[in-house]
Each structure stands twice: as C-alpha cells, then as structure tokens.
Amino acid sequence: MSKSITKVTLKNGMKVMLKEIHTAPIISSWIWYKVGSRDEPTGKTGISHWTEHMMFKGTKKFPNGILDKAISREGGRWNASTSRDSTRYYETMPAAKIDLALRLEADRMTKSIFDPKEVASERTVIISEREGSENEPMFQLSESMLHASFRVHPYQHEIIGDMADLHSITRDDLYSHYRTYYVPNNAVLSLAGDFDTKIMIKRVRELFEKIPAGSVPPRLARPEPERKGEVRLTVEGPGETVFTQVAYPFPNATHEDYFPLQVLESLLNGASGLSYKTCRLYRALVDKGVVVDVSGWSESTIDPFLYRFVMVHRPNTKPEQAIKILDAEIQKLQDTPAPAAEIHRAVKQARAVFAYGSENITNQAFWMGYTSMISDYSFYTSYLDNLAKVTPKDVQRVAQKYFQPNKRVVGSYIPTGKGS
C-alpha cells in the first residue's frame, strides 16, 4: 500500500489531498464539507441531508437536468451522502474527463440556485425517503434508541430528520444553511487516481482558489452528560419478528481507547467487511440456537457516539435470554484478558480488508477525505500499526470501562402481527 500523498492548503483555507494511482485510467474526486446532522438544532433536523439533495438541482452554469446528464454522458459515477459529521460529494470519472467534475464542484460550492419550486418538489421526495425508512422495523427501533441515548448532544436524531421538520423547513432555511457551511475553508477536496499531481494542483487552484472564505460557526456539540441508570424501551409495529438493540456510549475516533476498542469489536462481532460466524457473540448466540442473527458495531465519529448490538430473535422467543448471554460474553472479556492469538487474528483480518480496499480508486479517495474529517490521513496509514500495538490487557481494560450496564439503553421492536 502506497502511503505517499500530497497535501496542499489553498489561500482561502480549502484543503486538498492528492494521491497518484496509475493502475486504471480513472480519477475519483471527493469534496467534503464539515457539516452533518449533528450541526442541526431542533426544528431544523434533516437540513444537511436536504441541502445535499438541493446540490443536484442546478446552478446557472449547470442547470437542473444538465448537471446530472453532463456527468453521466462522460461515463462518470457520482453521488453524495450525509453523515452525522460530514456531507460529501464524489465523482469517479474516466481520467480524461475529471475536469468536468472539478468545474462542477467549484461552481456548486457557491452558486446552487435553490429554486423554490425545486425545494417544494424535493420536500415530498425526502418525505417519501423517510416513509420508505419507516417501513423498516429496524429504522423505527434505531430512531428511538438514538433519542434515548442522546438527550443533549445533537447526535440524538436520525440523519434524514424528523417528519415535523421536513414539513416546516423553508427554502430560506436551506439556502442559509448552504451559504453558511459551503465555503472553501470548511471543505476538503480529496483526489485519487491517474493524474499528475503538479498539473492537478494547478487546475484545482485555478478553479477553487478564487472562491472567498467564509466564517463558519463552531460545531454544535453539547456534551452528553453521563447516564445514571439503564434505559429500557419498546417500539411496536407490524410484523412477526422481534429485534433487540443494546447501545453503550463509546468514545470518539481520536480517543486513546479507540484501537483497543476496534480489537474488542473484532473479537465480539467480527471484522468489519468480513463474515462474522466465528466471533464470540455469533458462537454464543447463533450457534447455540438462541437468536437468528447478532451483529454489532461502533462508528468512527468526532464526538463520543455508541457501540450498538442488534439481535434478531427466533420466532416465539423473548429477548431476555439473549440479553443475558450477551452480558455473560461481555463479562468474560472484562474478567479475563483475551488470548494474544485472538488479537493477532484481528490484525490479520484488518490487513486483508485494507488490501481489498486498495483495489478500488474511489475507495482510496474516500479514505483520504474521511480520515481528514475525524483526524488526518495518518489515521489511515498508521491504522494497522496501531492495531498491532494493542495488548490483551488493553482489551480487558476498555471492556471494563465502556460496557457498563447502568450506562446503556436496551430497546426491543415488538411486532403486533401481520395486521391484515
């Protein structure tokens, strides 16, 4: 894996990261804005995601209907997504056509129109997107779990936003959100692929450096107070299948406990991106016939977030037995240091997942930008080394520190039957 990248900061404060890869005639360009659902106050939930949708509705230079066709015509693949901490747009193009993507992103950083008619039609599209999610029992449960897990911190709502806000947010709210956060000093451009770095930097300067910097408000981050006692909740809805989620508060991605926790996650739930049929919880819960499936994961976030377990129960069983077994497995990790071999295994798994990721140019540009949102690129390049430093004692210590029953939220989706 090549670790060499070039980093440049433009005069207006925009950061640019470049990685030359000449394995295929492709370039992937990602632009990241430091704004996500966590920057939304009550009453404006979902505004970052809705703004992301509006960015596809055209500028004067690339009007709606021209924009999408221009990229597709050149054989490009493009999309965007909004997360809790950031909003990102990417284009992966045949190398010779990347200039179109750069011109487009430079233009729509400041010149998206937000036509009121387009805002109105997108309102119903996003409401429809939310209704599609509401069809899913897991969405219903996850939304309630978030609300219960965060009373104060803005991680408390789903990225799509609350229905009430999707009805009330105005065109001016959206436009003001856009102009506030879509400024070069709040953006990172990450480029990977078949280009010459010097030529690419020159072109990026030509397109982006003239965009004036703006003043960005500090990020919304009211620290979540420590919870004093377990919270239990239920959500009811149609269906026949019971789901349980268990959520523990977890530290952020730059916390010193992050890497021991990554190993812990690998032991309990398997390595991200691989099958997980020999992790501790699968063996204890699925192999023993208690649940149909168990999964669990943390998220690499800027502020402390959650570790969430999800269990899909067997028909006609109650969640309590499965929760007891989950607790017993956690207890084992707290009582006894994990064998060193199990930790080596987690490191090898991560090495393989990194190798698979390096096949893909889009993925490489993604990681440059993603890590710059939470820390910097060394987070990615030193990831495997940091993982290898984790000791059995570290894993035991973090298991004791973070898996505390009185800090968790336990929620179940209780089906009310087919309902027909």
Added chain:
Amino acid sequence: MNAKTINSLPSPEDIYQSVLPNGITVLARANFNSPAVNISGYLSGGSIFETDEKLGLAGFVSSMLMRGTQRYTFDSIYNELETVGASLGFNSGVHNASFGGRSLVEDLPLLLNLLAEALFHPTFPKAEMERLRAQILTGLALREQDTSDMADMLFERHLYPDHPYGKPTDGYVETIQSITRKDLAAFHRLNYGPRGMVVGIVGAIQPKKAVEAVAKALGGWSVSGQKEPPALPPLKPLRKMIRKHHRIEGKSQSDLVVGTFAPYRKSPDFMAVSLANSVLGQFGMMGRIGHVVREKSGLAYYAYSSLNAGAGPGSWEVSAGVNPKNLNKALELIDAELRRFVKSGVTKQELADSQANYIGRLPLSFESNGGMVSAILNIHRHQLGMDYYQRYEGLVRSVTRDDVVEAARRYINPDRMIVATAGP
C-alpha cells in the same frame, strides 16, 4: 491517460482460459495492483431442478454447503476463513448455484481447498439444518412485511405463471418446513457436479499458476450421473393488462412494479433494449421515469426502470416506492411515459447521451478484482466472445434510434403489462 493503463479492458490476450479434464472451465486474469485475489463462478444446481412442493430447496442446499463437510464443522470452516480475513459464500438462482470469495493471495490455496471441500463433501448436519431453517423462516417473515420484495414477487408470479422464473427461489414457509435432510443430500448428489462448472479468478497471481491451483483443488472431482437441467417451459404471452395488489397493513410506503418481458442476454437486440432502458429509467437521475415521477412530481425517492436479461427470457420493469395515497397517480405517470416511449422513441440526443455513458463508464466497472471477474464470467456465460469488451464501443455506437424504438415496441405494449403493487 497514462500509457500503461490503456490496456485495462479485458481481451483474449490477457484472459487465460483452460478446460480441466473433468469439464470445469477456468478463466484467469492477473492484477498485481493489490495483494489480493478474487474467485467467483457457477455450476449446475439452481431452482430449475425443484418441485413445487420443495420450493427453496436449491437455496437451502447451497446455504448448507459450508455448514459441515467430511473434514470440517461449520465453525471450523469459518474459523479457517475469518482467521485470515478471507471470505467464501454460496448462493443459488434459477439456473445455477454460484459462489464467490476473496483472500490475500497467500491464502488462495486455503480458499480453493474450502471451496472444493464444500462442493464435494457436504454432510448436511441435522443441527445446522435446523438453525439454517430458523434463519430462512425469519427471512420469509421479514419478506412478508417488505413492500418492495412482495411487489417483486407478485410481479414475477404473474409474468411467469407455471414457470421457474415465477417462483420465489427462497420458497414459502410450508415448502421450507417440508424440506428434510434426505432432500438436501439427494439434491446435491443428483444435480451438483463439474460438468458445466465455470471458475473465474482475478488477482495477484500469474493466470497459468491460478489455473494450476484451481486444477489441483477441483480437478479430481467426478460425479457419475450428474443430471441435465430441464428445458425452460414456453412463456405464456401477455394478452391483457393484469393489475394485482398485495396488502400489508401499517406501512407508510407502497411499492410498485410495472413490467413485461425482455430479451435473453445473448439476443441480437439486447444492446438496443439496454440503451432503450437507459433512456427510459437509468440515465442521469434515473432517466425519463426518474424525471417524471421524482424530479417533476416529487412523488418518490426512487423511481427507475431495470432490465433483467440472462440465460432465459428476461424482464423489463419500472419500479418505485411512493406514499400509498399517491400510488395511482404514480402509475398513471408511468403509463403515460411508457405510451410516449413506444410511440415516439428516443431523441438523437438521448441516444447519444446513453451511448457515451456506456462507453465512458466501462473502465470504472473493471476497477476492482470483483468487477473484473464478474465481467469475464458474464461474457463467457452468454457466449459474447472474449474480445467482447474490445468490440464493445462499436457495438454500442452501431445502435440507431430506429433500433431502439423497434426494440421498445417489440417488448413493451402499454395495454399488456403486469402491474404489481404492495402496501396498505
């Protein structure tokens, strides 16, 4: 463009092809850009061999292959794989069982050994069978509540009555409950075998060495009396509009599928139909369908058309998810668009746009080993020629507006469509 990247399209010169004495075809291509390798392939053993009483049997068998073999338990197979960060899985469709896996190249022998073990010597342990059955039944209960799955299933049932394509490959609750260990073992014994099997392998290994490794692992497999798959029954042409609704209470969104037949993948008119589909419901923000249903009317988050063309007669479908009160309005918009499409065809600009998209995006589909291996398997399976991607640009450019509108009219008759919906 960098000089060494120009030849990134697969060609007969760099796809190494070999047929092992037992009938297995191996296709290999090198990619030393990352230290990983990807294998994928298919063999006889699809749901086409099932009876109506045992729907879901083929899928059940393929999912059991890694749940216990003569030398390994379920846990020990996955322990081998997961310890080295490798993966391997089986699946099944109507015509074939399929498999896919990847590993670091140093672990390729392990991956191939487990593939062979799962194919040759599954033991179908009873306890594992019951655990899997519980998982499948839970999957069916979730399917029953999924508006998109249920609309798709309803559509297929009415487009392909009394035909393997019209039956759900994951079966029904009653059929899954009726499957015994004996059924699983017999299905595997009679239908699985090396004849007709194809293995694709792409990664950081010389193609000849890759073939040798596959030969070492799978070359010894022989099965006497491997059954020939039955021929597909004839299709019943659509004689009228058929509209069906599957009711699921308590849902905030309904799903719809409007569709009809499509050509085989190897049909001469496939490219014209594919470009027609691109204009209709793919290009840009999901083509004309996306434009009228999503962009102009704001009725749906997703609205698009898709073409499923494979080894048999395919389907051409328009799909969308809408608020239940907007269901009829969305269907009316789609109907009007289909009528306009077959009446007026596509504009010169629309065709040129989709053609440029097809040609331009080709290198992107070969970015990863997984993309490359499925492309190679695809051209082999549908007998498109190993030089297909070299000829591809010419094939795309040769399609005319007349070809597109004729192809659209050949398949789409707006008065004879299946309209399947699911929701409250």
